[in-house]
Amino acid sequence: MEDLNTTAEKIKTMEIRGAGRIAVAASAALRDYVMTLKSLPLSEFNVKLEEAAKTLVDTRPTAVSLPNAVALTKRHSATNVYDAIDEIAKNAEKFITNADQALGKIGKIGAERIHDGDVIMTHCNSHAALSIIKTAFDQGKDISVIATESRPRRQGFITIRELNDYGIPTTLIVDSAVRLTMKEVDLVVVGADSISVNGALINKIGTSQLALAAQEARRNLIVAAETYKFSPRTLLGEMVEIEDRSSDEVIDADILKELPNVKVRNPAFDVTPAEYIDLIITEVGAFPPAMAFTILRDYLGLEIEV
Ligand code: RUB
Known part of the structure; x- marks a missing residue:
C-alpha cells in the first residue's frame, strides 16, 4: 500500500489539491494498488x-469528488480476483477519461456565458472554472480576470500564474477587496468541492462572500462543476462536512503561543445557498x-442506499 499511502499523504498535505485533481489521483491510486493484490483470495482482496x-x-x-471517485472505481461484481482487478482498472480508466473530457465540455458550455469585453472574477484555483475562462479566451473574446488571493493557502497565486502563462x-x-471590486465585474465564475441536493455550493472559504457581493451588485455567479461533484449523501439528509485546517496556515505557531487568550479558526470551505447561484x-x-x-439521479451513476 506504499504508493497508495503516498497519494493519500499528498492529498492530505495538499500537494495534490482541487476537487477534480484529488478525484483523479484517488481513482488512479486505487487502480494501481489493486494490481498488487493478484495473489490474494477474493475475500481478502475485498x-x-x-x-x-x-x-x-x-x-x-x-x-465529494473524492468518495464519488473511489465508489465509482472500486465497485465490481467479479467472482475472482483477476476479473475484479480488470473491472476496477476499467472503472478507473472510464472515470479518469470522463473527468478529463468533462473539463473540456464545461469549458465549452460555460464559455457561452462569457461575452467580449467581460471582466470575470474567480476565487481560489479551480480547473473547471479556468477551463471556462480559457475557452472564452481561445474563442477570441477580449476578457480579463480578477483573481482573489484566497487566504490562507493563497491558491490565487496558482490561478494568476496559470492565467498569466495563458496570456489572459x-x-x-x-480577499477583502471583493466587494469594492465587484462593480468592475461582469460575471463571477467559481468551481465546486461539493454541491448538495438543495443546490447549495460548498467551495473554498470566501466563495459565499463573492456570492453576496455579486448579488448586491446584480452580477451573476456561475459554478463550474463536473457531475461527480454532486453529493449523493445529501439525499439522505447528511450535511457536507467543512474541513477545519491547522492554525499554522493562518498564524505563526510561535506568535500564537504568546497569545494565550487567542484561538484560531481555519475553516477551509463555506456554503453558498442556491439562491445566489445563477x-x-x-x-x-x-x-x-x-x-x-436530477443530476444526482440521472447522471452521477451511483446507487444511493437509504
Ligand atoms: C480548492 C477549491 C476549488 C474546488 C474546485 O480547494 O476550493 O475551487 O476544489 O476545483 P483546495 P477544481 O485548494 O483546498 O483543494 O475545479 O479544480 O476541481
Missing part, C-alpha cells in the same frame, strides 16, 4: 480494497441549482 478506499476517502472531508490579462486582489455548468449541460436532484 477487505484490502475497502481498507484502501477508506484510507483515500479519509484524507480530506469536504470534496489578470488582476490579483486580496447556473451550474456541468459536462452534461447548464442547470439551475434547483435541478441538483
